[in-house]
Structure formats: C-alpha cells, structure tokens
Amino acid sequence: MIGVAPPAYDPAAPTTADTLPVGSAATVRAYVAELLRRHRGAFLLLVTVNAVAVLASLAGPWLLGGLVERVSHGARELHLPLTVGLFALALLVQAVFVREVRLRGAMLGERMLADLREDFLVRSVRLPPGVLERAGTGDLLSRITTDIDRLANAMREAVPQLTVGVVWTALLLGGLVLTAPPLAAAVLVALPLLLAGCRWYFRRAPSAYRSEAAGYAAVAAALTETVDAGRTVEAHRLGERRIALSELRIKQWTAWERYTLWLRSVLFPVVNITHVTVLAAVLLIGGVFVLRGWLGIGQLTTGALIAQMLVDPVGLILRWYDELQVAQVSLARLVGVREIEPDAGDASLSPAGRDMHADRVHFGYREGVDVLREVSLKVAPGTRLALVGPSGAGKSTLGRLLAGIYAPRKGRVALGGAELSRMPAERVRAHVALVNQEHHVFVGSLRDNLLLARADADDAELWAALGAVDADGWARALENGLDTEVGSGGFALTPAQAQQIALARLVLADPHTLVLDEATSLLDPRAARHLERSLARVLDGRTVVAIAHRLHTAHDADVIAVVENGRISELGPHDDLVAADGTYAALWRSWHG
Known part of the structure; x- marks a missing residue:
C-alpha cells in the first residue's frame, strides 16, 4: 500500500531521551506477563463471566435458527411461548453478566494501574543516586505524571476490553463451528485481507505514535520554556526566534498527527470491508450449500447471525489494540527503570573509621570526556575542607563523588577504608550526607517532615533538632505545633524556614561527614547569615567538605583545595595559599576587589 510518507527526520527535533532509559520490547512483555500473573484470579474471573455473557448471547441466533428450520419444514407446532421465554431468559442472563464483565474489567484495570504506579x-527510589542526579527530577516526574495519565485509559479499558474481545471472538467462532460447521470456512475467506491490513498498519503505527508523542513533548517544552523565560526572551529580543522554534515544533508534531491519522484512515476501511466480506461469504456459500441440501435453512440463519455478531468483537480488538500502541510508548518509559541495576552494594562492607580518601580519581558524565582527572585527596576526621575554583572546574562533581552520589570511572573514593561505590546507598547515607541549595517540604505535618530523617525519633528529639537550628521559636508559635500541616495547601514556610527543616533532618540523621554545596546561597543575605549561625552548630565536631562558591566560606576552613580544569592545583590553609600568590590568591583578591 502506498500513501502518505512519514515526516522527514529533522536533526533539530528531539527523538529519544538520554536520561532514564526506555524499556525494550522484551522488558515490556515481561512486565505485562508479571502483572497478569499477579492478578490471574481476577483475570480468570473476568474471562469466566465474559464467557457466560457470550454464551447467553448465542441463544438468540440458535433459537431463531431453530424456529426458521421448523417453519421451513412446515411444522405446525412452533413452540413460540417456549422460544420467547428462553430468549427472554437468555437476554436477562446476558445483561447480568455483561454488567459483571464491565465491573470486573474496571476493577482489574484499576488494580493493575495501581500496581504500575507503585512498582x-x-x-x-532504589535507583543509584548518581543515576537520578544525572537524569534530574524532570524526566522522573514526567513519567509518573504524564505517562501514567496516558496509560490510565489503556489500563482501565484496553486490557480488560481486549480480553473481552478475544474471548468473545473465540466463543462466536466456536459456536459457528458447532451449529453450522460448513460455514466456519466461509469466515476464513476475509482473513487474508484482515491480516494484510493489520500487518501493514501495525508495522508502521508503533514508531509513528512514538514520534507523535515526542513531537508533542517538544511542543510543550518549547512553549513552557518560552513562558518561563519570558523576561529573558524580551530582554534579548528573542521573540521572533522563539516563535519560529515553536512553529517548527508544532509543524513537526502536526505532521506526525496527520501521518497517524492517515494510517487509521487506511486501516478502518479495510476492517469494514472485512466485515462485509465475511457476511457475504457466509450468505453466498451458505446459500449454495442450502440449495444442494448440505445445510439447513435454520443453520444458515444461525450462521449468518453469528457472522454478523463477529463485527463487534473484532472491532473491539482492533480499536483497543490500536489504543495500546499509543499506551505502549508510555509503558516502555515507565518500565525502563527496571533495566537499571539497583544499587545493592556489598552489605558486608562497612567503614572502619571516618577518614576520607580519594585516590587518582577520574570521572566524566559522557564516555571519553573526563570532568575530573587524577584527583587525589585525604580528609582527616573533623576537618573542614573547602573546594574552590572557577565555574565549571569540577568542584560540585568532586563533592558528589565524596558524598557517594557518583562512582568514579577510575580510581577509588573510600571512607574508613571502605569504597563508597561498593557500599549500599542506605549505608553511605548513614555516614555521609549531601546538603545543597535544593530543599523540599513535603505535604503533611511538620512532624512527618522531620521523621523522614529518623522514623523512631520522639517529640523531644524533634524539638531538640529544631532547637539546634534555631527553628523551635517559630515552630512552637504554630497553631498545632508539630501537627501543623505544612507544604502545598498548608502553612506557608519561608525559604529560610524550609532550609531549617532540612537542617533539622540532618541533625536527626546525625551523619559524621557532610558535603555542603552552598546550602544558603539562594537565601537573602540576612536569612543566610542567620542560617549560617545555625549551620555552624550543626557542623560542630563533624567532617565537612564545603563547595565554596563564595570565598568567605573558604576563609574559615582548615584546608582549601583549589580545583582547576578537573585537577587539584593547590592545597593548604587560607594564609598559606594567599602567601603563595597562586590561583587562590588571585581569586581572593578579585573577591575582595
């Protein structure tokens, strides 16, 4: 079949994400099979009630065929009251079990959708921290929101309805074989046409729907980015360029929309022709068989009615299978995280001390491009180390390696002799914590937000943690104290208060080593100074690695490491480095004007 060609590939158009992986076909099939095994009881119940409903629907053609047969033979006793009574009973049974089919199908779909979300x-949350750090929260959130929404209809409707359609078709064909065996072969006349049309369509549809979804995502991204950066766009007079980009993305998306619409416009007529062909073949072949005496007129009537009834289940299968082509893209994105090995680590590995050592570390975000090279560093327990250097030098990357977020490509980062990358993530977090500018307050009570750090903490310990970061004053002034609802829709916290909650969690978790990535840099100066005083009490007695974007942080450190071009170029106390008149001294002079 020849028709509209798919839109030409444009290298400017995004096609695949390079963050979290998208599941392969094998992974998707394995997960679907696992879901069906979990819910096999509900699945078998759905099949059973559907079978009863279909069998009840076959009573009508069978009764009518028998009535026609008796009339054709000139029978005087037609048993109309009995026939009508049985027909009414069959309708009642069918109505009851069709209701059960819908109910059981909806329940099965909702349970499977809930399992999908939970899985x-x-x-x-079991993914290695470095994976999520590199991927960012945007990709993860889009999967749990947008992709789940796209899948909701498929899980609630498509899977149950496909099951219903398959069982319905199989039983109707079985009924046709039992009541009019010669006519069963007539149905096969249209099968090659249906298979050819479906094969043509389903070879093209999955990739087309994936491109359509990617095109829509690109449109949304372009528009959202333009709106969010509206002032920047206006200041730099980028309006025309952003409009041109949006129009390009819309053009690419609508081209794929037209292509998928064209695919459906070819498939549906083929399906309709198939239905007509089946009925025509049954009537023509059956008519010849009746004339030759190989088939009764009643059997022909029953067979023709059953053949006509095949229209609905076949249409149901094709409709929902088509829907699943769209949903399969989102399902592949959701189950893609199953292809990432969880960070199990070596459960027997535990630090024998608190000293930290990086030995000839190499690390890069992309293959063949190292951000850090030959980095070696020793941090004694209780030391305050500051990492300084120009933007892009690798300070934050080194900090995340020391926090166990990333694993080095080459070399090792060890805590107390135990390699961080080989330890379970939960054990690493018990010893080392990363504190950065990002802080989150979860919807719930203040108590629940604090218990995230240590679930067994009592109220006295919670108040002590708040007091340690100077947060107990405003917290005690809350109407319901620790039971006050905070977060979205609750008590509105200031950025400084939200950061204090994050620091109180840190006090409760009580790690002996902290990696700080300018935890106060996003606050106004007055709030930052107040929080730094609170932070100083939290840091007392702990090993601290501070990524210093502002040099007054470095001034108070015991040791300063200057990171340049992915290497440590200078190492020593503040006064020694200033006296050496190297890179640090130049940074210090530029900081103080």
Whole structure:
C-alpha cells in the first residue's frame, strides 16, 4: 500500500531521551506477563463471566435458527411461548453478566494501574543516586505524571476490553463451528485481507505514535520554556526566534498527527470491508450449500447471525489494540527503570573509621570526556575542607563523588577504608550526607517532615533538632505545633524556614561527614547569615567538605583545595595559599576587589 510518507527526520527535533532509559520490547512483555500473573484470579474471573455473557448471547441466533428450520419444514407446532421465554431468559442472563464483565474489567484495570504506579515508585527510589542526579527530577516526574495519565485509559479499558474481545471472538467462532460447521470456512475467506491490513498498519503505527508523542513533548517544552523565560526572551529580543522554534515544533508534531491519522484512515476501511466480506461469504456459500441440501435453512440463519455478531468483537480488538500502541510508548518509559541495576552494594562492607580518601580519581558524565582527572585527596576526621575554583572546574562533581552520589570511572573514593561505590546507598547515607541549595517540604505535618530523617525519633528529639537550628521559636508559635500541616495547601514556610527543616533532618540523621554545596546561597543575605549561625552548630565536631562558591566560606576552613580544569592545583590553609600568590590568591583578591 502506498500513501502518505512519514515526516522527514529533522536533526533539530528531539527523538529519544538520554536520561532514564526506555524499556525494550522484551522488558515490556515481561512486565505485562508479571502483572497478569499477579492478578490471574481476577483475570480468570473476568474471562469466566465474559464467557457466560457470550454464551447467553448465542441463544438468540440458535433459537431463531431453530424456529426458521421448523417453519421451513412446515411444522405446525412452533413452540413460540417456549422460544420467547428462553430468549427472554437468555437476554436477562446476558445483561447480568455483561454488567459483571464491565465491573470486573474496571476493577482489574484499576488494580493493575495501581500496581504500575507503585512498582515505578518503588523501583525509582532504589535507583543509584548518581543515576537520578544525572537524569534530574524532570524526566522522573514526567513519567509518573504524564505517562501514567496516558496509560490510565489503556489500563482501565484496553486490557480488560481486549480480553473481552478475544474471548468473545473465540466463543462466536466456536459456536459457528458447532451449529453450522460448513460455514466456519466461509469466515476464513476475509482473513487474508484482515491480516494484510493489520500487518501493514501495525508495522508502521508503533514508531509513528512514538514520534507523535515526542513531537508533542517538544511542543510543550518549547512553549513552557518560552513562558518561563519570558523576561529573558524580551530582554534579548528573542521573540521572533522563539516563535519560529515553536512553529517548527508544532509543524513537526502536526505532521506526525496527520501521518497517524492517515494510517487509521487506511486501516478502518479495510476492517469494514472485512466485515462485509465475511457476511457475504457466509450468505453466498451458505446459500449454495442450502440449495444442494448440505445445510439447513435454520443453520444458515444461525450462521449468518453469528457472522454478523463477529463485527463487534473484532472491532473491539482492533480499536483497543490500536489504543495500546499509543499506551505502549508510555509503558516502555515507565518500565525502563527496571533495566537499571539497583544499587545493592556489598552489605558486608562497612567503614572502619571516618577518614576520607580519594585516590587518582577520574570521572566524566559522557564516555571519553573526563570532568575530573587524577584527583587525589585525604580528609582527616573533623576537618573542614573547602573546594574552590572557577565555574565549571569540577568542584560540585568532586563533592558528589565524596558524598557517594557518583562512582568514579577510575580510581577509588573510600571512607574508613571502605569504597563508597561498593557500599549500599542506605549505608553511605548513614555516614555521609549531601546538603545543597535544593530543599523540599513535603505535604503533611511538620512532624512527618522531620521523621523522614529518623522514623523512631520522639517529640523531644524533634524539638531538640529544631532547637539546634534555631527553628523551635517559630515552630512552637504554630497553631498545632508539630501537627501543623505544612507544604502545598498548608502553612506557608519561608525559604529560610524550609532550609531549617532540612537542617533539622540532618541533625536527626546525625551523619559524621557532610558535603555542603552552598546550602544558603539562594537565601537573602540576612536569612543566610542567620542560617549560617545555625549551620555552624550543626557542623560542630563533624567532617565537612564545603563547595565554596563564595570565598568567605573558604576563609574559615582548615584546608582549601583549589580545583582547576578537573585537577587539584593547590592545597593548604587560607594564609598559606594567599602567601603563595597562586590561583587562590588571585581569586581572593578579585573577591575582595
């Protein structure tokens, strides 16, 4: 079949994400099979009630065929009251079990959707920290929101309805074989046409729907970015360029929309022709058989009615299978996290001390491009180390390696002799914590937000943690104290208060080593100074690695490491480095004007 060609590939158009992986066909099939095994009881019940409903629907053609047969033979006793009574009973049974089919199908779909959400969340929180750090929260959130929304209809409707359609078709064909065996072969006349049309369509549809979804995502991204950066766009007079980009993305998306619409416009007429062909073949072949005496007129009537009834289940299968082509893209994105090995680590590995050592570390975000090269560093327990250097030198990357977020490509980062990358993530977090500018307050009570750090903490310990960061004053002034609802829709916290909650969690978790990535840089100066005083009490007695974007942080450190071009170029106390008149001294002079 020849028709509209798919839109030409444009290298400017995004096609695949390079963050979290998208599941392969094998992974998707394995997960679907696992879901069906979990819910096999509900699945078998759905099949059973559907079978009863279909069998009840076959009573009508069978009764009518028998009535026609008796009339054709000139029978005087037609048993109309009995026939009508049985027909009414069959309709009643069919109505009751069709209701059960819908109910059981909806329940099965909702349970499977709930399992899908839960499986994705459980698997996501078990991912290695470095994977999520590189991927960012945007990709993860889009999967649990947008992709789940796209899948909701498919899980609630498509899977149950496909099951219904398959069982319905199989039983109707079985009924046709039992009541009019010669006519069963007539149905096969249209099968090659249906298979050819479906094969043509389904070879093109999956990739087309994936491109359509990617095109829509590109449109949304372009528009959202333009709106969010509206002032920047206006200041730099980028309006025309952003409009041109949006129009290009819309053009690419609508081209794929037209292509998928064209695919459906070819498939549906083929399906309709198939239905007509089946009925025509049954009537023509059956008519010849009746004339030759090989088939009764009643059997022909029953067979023709059953053949006509095949229209609905076949249409149901094709409709929802088509829907699943769209949903399969989102399902592949959701189960893609199953292809990432969880960070199990060596459970027997535990630090024998608190000293930290990086030995000839190499690390890069892309293959063949190292951000850090030959970095070696020793941090004694209780030391305050500051990492300084120009933007892009690798300070934050080194900090995340020391926090166990990333694993080095080459070399090792060890805590107390135990390699961080080989330890379970939970054990690493018990010893080392990363504190950065990002802080989150979860929707719930203040108590629940604090218990995230240590679930067994009592109220006295919670108040002590708040007091340690100077947060107990405003917290005690809350109407319901620790039971006050905070977060979205609750008590509105200032950025400084939200950061204090994050620091109180840190006090409760009580790690002996902290990696600080300018935890106060996003606050106004007055709030930052107040929080730094609170932070100083939290840091007392702990090993601290501070990524210093502002040099007054470095001034108070015991040791300063200057990171340049992915290497440590200078190492020593503040006064020694200033006296050496090297890179640090130049940074210090430029900082103080």
